[in-house]
Amino acid sequence: MTGSNTDFLLAVEALTVSFDGFKAVDDLSFYVDEREIRVIIGPNGAGKTTVLDLICGKTRATSGSIKFRNRELTKLRENEIVQAGVGRKFQTPSIYDDLTVFENLEISYPRGRTVFGALTFRRDAAVRERVEEIAETIFLADQLERRAEFLSHGQKQWLEIGMLLIQDPDLLMLDEPVAGMSVSERVKTAELLHRIIRDRSVIVIEHDMKFVEDIARKVTVLHQGRILAEGPMSDVKANPKVVEVYLGH
Numbered sequence: 290m291t292g293s294n295t296d297f298l299l300a301v302e303a304l305t306v307s308f309d310g311f312k313a314v315d316d317l318s319f320y321v322d323e324r325e326i327r328v329i330i331g332p333n334g335a336g337k338t339t340v341l342d343l344i345c346g347k348t349r350a351t352s353g354s355i356k357f358r359n360r361e362l363t364k365l366r367e368n369e370i371v372q373a374g375v376g377r378k379f380q381t382p383s384i385y386d387d388l389t390v391f392e393n394l395e396i397s398y399p400r401g402r403t404v405f406g407a408l409t410f411r412r413d414a415a416v417r418e419r420v421e422e423i424a425e426t427i428f429l430a431d432q433l434e435r436r437a438e439f440l441s442h443g444q445k446q447w448l449e450i451g452m453l454l455i456q457d458p459d460l461l462m463l464d465e466p467v468a469g470m471s472v473s474e475r476v477k478t479a480e481l482l483h484r485i486i487r488d489r490s491v492i493v494i495e496h497d498m499k500f501v502e503d504i505a506r507k508v509t510v511l512h513q514g515r516i517l518a519e520g521p522m523s524d525v526k527a528n529p530k531v532v533e534v535y536l537g538h
């Protein structure tokens with residue numbers, strides 16, 4: 290039976306999506322616990338991004354179930370999925386270059402529905418406090434008045450993560466968060482993810498295996514829309530099938 294109730298934060302069951310008959314995700318099932326970091330790896334075209342697109346409602350499933358706290362997501366619209374507590378960061382940061390770090394975080398605070406509305410609401414103490422707390426978490430506490438366009442590539446990525454965190458999602462999904470980052474930024478991003486999972490779960494797609502080893506407890510390896518292997522990084526690395534299709538390349 291698919292879509293049964295579970296204790297998992299996220300239960301993906303028998304999920305399939307076909308694009309003109311091609312199954313980019315094929316009868317996929319996996320489960321994510323509360324406060325888990327799950328890393329999804331796999332070769333190009335394995336279906337990793339499509340899985341995140343399905344969870345956040347950007348792509349509609351052909352069949353199968355995605356339950357988040359036992360609530361079926363496959364029938365919800367993207368904004369309803371955000372409101373249910375699922376945040377998604379895409380590869381390209383969608384920050385406002387001409388606003389400061391403070392303003393970028395402030396407009397993402399759940400009260401502001403539009404940029405206009407968000408900028409005109411009173412900066413009350415609660416908002417300021419929350420913005421400062423998030424800025425501290427994302428290593429930007431001393432950059433609050435800086436315009437976002439002047440941040441480094443890594444700082445822009447952290448800012449966008451902060452813009453999601455301020456909405457307090459229970460599940461945060463990140464697509465290649467360390468792509469293009471310096472080594473020191475990668476190390477700090479791993480630290481950031483460990484901070485984030487103190488009170489939420491994270492799904493990360495990543496190709497950088499050093500970074501994966503720094504953050505991963507459980508890894509799901511996708512290949513041709515299906516699970517090739519799943520388990521602790523040490524097991525996955527030693528799996529001959531994973532070496533053949535992915536790690537050996």
Ligand SMILES: Nc1ncnc2c1ncn2[C@@H]1O[C@H](COP(=O)(O)OP(=O)(O)OP(=O)(O)O)[C@@H](O)[C@H]1O
Nearest residue numbers: 308309312313331332333334335336337338339340
């Ligand atoms: N909207 C779409 N229409 C048609 N085909 C699609 C669509 N989205 C994805 N695909 C195909 O589905 C397959 C899986 O793509 P996906 O982007 O999910 O892979 P990926 O594992 O994220 O790869 P990469 O590591 O290169 O980002 C690819 O063959 C891709 O061309």
